[in-house]
Amino acid sequence: MTATRRPSRPRPETLARRREILQAALEIFGQKGFNNGPLAEIADQVDMTHAGILHHFGSKDRLLVEVLRYRDESDVEGLDEQHIPGGAELFRHLVRTAFSNEARPGIVQAYAVLSAESVTEGNPGRAYFEDRYTVLRGEVADALRAMCAERGIDAPATVANASASVLAVMDGLQVQWLLDRGNVELAAASRFAIDAIVTAVLDPRPSPLGDDLP
Numbered sequence: 001m002t003a004t005r006r007p008s009r010p011r012p013e014t015l016a017r018r019r020e021i022l023q024a025a026l027e028i029f030g031q032k033g034f035n036n037g038p039l040a041e042i043a044d045q046v047d048m049t050h051a052g053i054l055h056h057f058g059s060k061d062r063l064l065v066e067v068l069r070y071r072d073e074s075d076v077e078g079l080d081e082q083h084i085p086g087g088a089e090l091f092r093h094l095v096r097t098a099f100s101n102e103a104r105p106g107i108v109q110a111y112a113v114l115s116a117e118s119v120t121e122g123n124p125g126r127a128y129f130e131d132r133y134t135v136l137r138g139e140v141a142d143a144l145r146a147m148c149a150e151r152g153i154d155a156p157a158t159v160a161n162a163s164a165s166v167l168a169v170m171d172g173l174q175v176q177w178l179l180d181r182g183n184v185e186l187a188a189a190s191r192f193a194i195d196a197i198v199t200a201v202l203d204p205r206p207s208p209l210g211d212d213l214p
Contacts, residue, residue, distance in 0.1 A: 018056050020046050022070040025063055030110030034064055034117055034125065061124035068114065068128050071107055087150070090143040091194055094170065098190035101174065105181075108174050115171065137163045144201050151202065162201045169193040 024045040028037040039060055043053050057063040084093050101108045118125040140163040148155040170190055177186040 014056075017046075018066075019070075021048070021053060021056060021063075022067055025067045026071060026110045027106055029064065029067060030106055030113055033113050034060075034123065039063075064114070064124050065128055067110075068125060071111060072132075074104075074107060084139065086139070086143050087146040088143070090139065091166075091198055094166070094194055095187070095191045098170065098173075099187040102177075102186050105178065109178055112171070112175050112178060133167065136167055140166050144198070147198070147202060153202070156201060156204065158201055158204070162197050165197050166194055169197070 021042065024042050025037070028042050028045070031037070039050050039053050042063075043050050053063065057066060084090055114125055115129055117123055118129040120126075137160075141159050144159050144162060145155040173184065173186055173189050173193070177184045
């Protein structure tokens with residue numbers, strides 16, 4: 001009988017090296033994009049060879065996916081079970097994330113650049129962002145429905161549009177902030193918009209724009 005060998009865990013020094021590569025790749029991709037961010041420049045930044053980078057990640061496409069996951073991990077550090085909460089606490093988490101992002105423009109820039117590039121044909125990050133937005137829209141919608149249930153009201157049909165709007169506001173404000181930090185307050189504007197959207201779902205009022213719009 002042959003014993004089944006368990007897969008060996010990476011050594012601590014290997015994990016540290018991979019993290020160093022991911023940090024460098026996040027910076028380079030954020031500055032130059034995926035297509036224009038060469039592996040050679042990433043390798044130089046961590047004092048490795050091009051082949052050394054491929055040894056750890058296999059390909060540039062795979063490195064991009066791991067960079068995106070690494071960026072996601074930074075958003076849930078310190079949270080219970082490393083996962084965003086539900087209900088009203090989800091929106092508080094989003095606001096806190098916006099405040100945190102003001103102190104890490106490099107990560108914000110990398111996300112903005114890579115998410116925009118993902119819509120182009122053949123981009124290896126497309127599937128990641130498609131899945132990310134699908135999951136996040138679902139989580140935001142679930143949080144809104146939970147808040148409606150707590151108040152004894154039926155969740156309105158606007159929940160789906162509200163969920164997409166929350167994510168659009170956060171991502172769009174990040175771009176404006178990156179372009180003009182002196183005049184755009186990322187955290188304050190994010191809080192204002194998220195509060196307005198949630199309020200519109202929980203306590204809908206007649207639109208001041210009138211009812212004659214499409």
